[in-house]
Amino acid sequence: MSTEQIPPGEQSGNRHGRAGRARQDRHHPLAPPEWLLRGLRPSSAPIPWAAAARAGIAMAAPLAVGFAVDEPEYGALVSMGALAGVIGDTADAYRMRILNIAVPQFFGAVGVALGTLVYGRGWLAVAVLTLVALVSGMISSIGTVASVSGLLLLLNAVVGAGLALPQPWWTAPVLLTAGGLFVLLLSLLGWPLRGRQPERSAVAATYRAVAGLLDAAGRPAYEEQRQAVTQALNQAYDLLLGRRARAHGRSPSLVRMAAQLNAVIPLVEAAPAAHLRGRPLPPEIPAAVRRLADAVAAGSTEPLVLDLPAPPAGVPSARAIDSAVRHAAGVVHEPDPDLFTVDDRLGRPAALRIRARRAARAALFSGASWRYGLRLALCIGLAQVLVSVVEVERSYWVALTVTFVLKPDFGSVFSRAVLRALGTAGGLVVAAAVLAEVPRGWWDVPVMAVLAALIPAFSAKGYAFQTAAITPVILLLSDLLSHSGFDLIRPRLLDSLIGCAIVLVAGYLLWPESWHTRIGDRLADTVDDAASYVARAFGPVGSEAALRAARTARVQARRRIYRDLADVRNEFQRALTEPPPTGARAAAWWPLVVAVERIVDATTAARVRVNHGAAPPGAAEVAGITAELRALAEAVRRHPAPPAPRTAPPPPQSAVLAPLHQELSAARTITAGPTPTAS
Structure with missing residues (x-):
């Protein structure tokens, strides 16, 4: 390339x-190392404004209801459940949001129930949390939804075992689940009106990415555009086919979009040939593909009159591009493609029973699954033993920090530990101002709406930024549950540093896999x-x-x-x-x-x-x-x-x-x- x-x-x-x-030119004896700078640079990803609005409503509304019925602790628990839903609200397609939010909420409910049952049980709680950590780590290796489910299973178990939650034991699971389902309800409000819009937008975005690739053919920007096309294709195929079971043949709109997405493949194949020729393509070709993208986004079936220059004689790559553009134009404007001629094998998942069998095999018999499960169990066990032997204020925050940091599928363990410490310090500055200046009560509702809306916005920029946004939210909820006020600041910082230290030593420095990379x-x-x-x-x-x-x-x-x-x-x-x-x-x-x-x-x-x-x-x-x-x-x-x-x-x-x-x-x-x- x-x-x-x-x-x-x-x-x-x-x-x-x-x-x-x-x-080398940037290196300076006093400059931070490059690996740290990589994590501190904000990502260029756009801010998800809709998710930010949902987060503000989902976490502030339960507090308002709690204050209205004079049960602020209940409102705080519902908001805590909503926080988990906000973090998992990352899918585009509506049917995928159900899995991404609802399934982890079930595991979170199981986790907080187990934690509540062993609250105050000493070494029994240590053993149960260590076992839960093993299970959490093993199921996290299955896939994205399973990873978030394992995270919530352990997080809520730690909260239940470390915090005096309302009784009876089933109260906290119900309230936490209600918060997550409230986020799911808000995220699905647009489904009746927007239906297939996320999928259609993804297919249109793929056409626009391909147009950018054709624009870059023969130019230095080609490689970057090639990566953008790969990402767009992956996302589009995942949205169209990755979560469905038997939609093929029953959903004409889905089949039509699959045909349109397949039609872009010949263009993707022809682009390298045009690029290796070393000459930019005529501007009419990328312009025509952008017009096709607009037609896909609008759901138009009006025929498009192509104004393409004739391909030069004796140039196979030019003929390939011309043929691919005309083929895509024909498919994009076909209102009713034959359901049985559309090939959906490029992204179609295996049958449900096959995927379930693979998931069980991956969790039970995979070396990577056991390695991560044991690694997480070791760190959680050490954290719980430490806080059982040494009196640590708000001790459950140590295990919470270990859980958040020790997620290799979320990024580098070492850098996440360092970035979490930095992000926590930054978030504590905001939390200190809130706890010191904002009186507890109804003022918490608008403050929570603003702070919660920052979570999706900052999460898109990087892990340190996400931590800085989540920290004041968690402290505000903790204050509503414990009424400790400004006194929460010091133990939060201390416990986070202890958790990061446990991960760095037992989960990284002393763990052989850290030094024998498998990349x-x-x-x-x-x-x-x-x-x-x-x-x-x-x-x-x-x-x-x-x-x-x-x-x-x-x-x-x-x-x-x-x-x-x-x-x-x-x-x-x-x-x-x-x-x-x-x-x-x-x-x-x-x-x-x-x-x-x-x-x-x-x-x-x-x-x-x-x-x-x-x-x-x-x-x-x-x-x-x-x-x-x-x-x-x-x-x-x-x-x-x-x-x-x-x-x-x-x-x-x-x-x-x-x-x-x-x-x-x-x-x-x-x-x-x-x-x-x-x-």
Whole structure:
């Protein structure tokens, strides 16, 4: 995926050389380390204004009702349940919000019930919370919803075991669940009016991202736009197909949007071929795709008159782009696509029983599941033993901090511990002003509305910002339950620092996995997948039916690779926020992540050129490239840092695969670079 009109290997080295020199230039003896600065830089993600408004209403209204009926403690518990729903209110599609909010609320209710039953039971409470932490960690490895469910299970168990909640034991679970369901109700109010709007907007956003990709073809911005297209496609397919069970054939609107989304795939495939040509596309082409995006967003079926320039003769990539745009225009304006011809296999989940079996297997028999469960149980057990032996004011805050910080699927454990300490300190400044100046009572309602609205807004900017927003909210709710006022500030800071210290020592420094990062294994698996994709892209085909089946399998393989590469990018970005040696290893392998993306792009471009008239490569050449990629994957698995390149005689090169050979040369250049020190 070269981004300048120079050989890809040189371009890759230049980019990463410039990045390395820039990092060196910024280095100063008194400057904070780069991994810390990464976490403190606010994200460019837009503020979710609707979620902010829902958060303010969902958390302030229960307080108002509590004061109105003279039961402020009950109102505070409902608001506490609403806080969990606000944190989980991140889905776009309405049907996904039900899962994201309702399922974790059930686990949260179970957790607070268990905690309430062992409140004041001494070592029994320590044992129960340690066991709950083990279960919480193990189920967190299943998926996103399970991760939030495991988080709420443990958080509410800690709250129930550490705070004198209203009796009987079922009161707190009911009130907390009511708060979460109130958030769910508010988030679903627009469903009757907006129905499929989130899905339609996601498909339209994919078309706009592809238009940006075509705009960037032949220009330096191509790589960034390629990542935006991958993200848009992942989100759109997840919204359309990721949560459904048997909607295909019964929901014409959903099927039509799936057809429109599938129609953009030929454009995505043709874009690398146009980019490798090294010349910008005529502006009429991205403009036409943007008009298609507008039609998708509006649900229009009016035919679009395309004003496209004729593709130059003898240029396969130009013919591929022209054909893909016209095909997409035909599909976008088709009012009633045949329900049985729309291929939904690119993002369709497996059957429910298969997914349940996989989830159970992942939770019970996965090494990663047990490692995280034991890691979390160890830290929670240490926290509970510590506060049982040493008198610590508001001791349950220690275990709460451990739970929030020790979530590896939410980011780097080390940086989260440091950022949580910093975020808590910042939030305490706001909390101190609120507790000192705002009288308890009805004034808490508007203050809570403002503070709660900041949670979604700040969460979009980063973990430290989210912590700073949540801290004053939790302290205000704690004051309503305990009536401690300004005296909450000091123990909150002290307990948070103790919790962060436990995580840093027992959950990070003394945990072997922290020092033996597994990011290389994920990258190696992706390189192996790229080798399989090369073999599949130019494998032998027979009949017309076999040709269609091969193309479908090829598109599915390419989507899986790009989704996996997006996950690998996320893992590497988390690892880059770790201190050495993990951060150093991630930085050493990072250029290869970019190189693999370019290899996949070059393979797709070559396949497109062959489809539109270029001579296909020989079987021996394809086999040589596949073998070299598999050897590279094995080298990634064996070495903690890029090894010296494997020397081999160059295979005979066809014209159509010349860019792919250049990208492989770039990957070899990366592995030949200076090897960083790694313990």
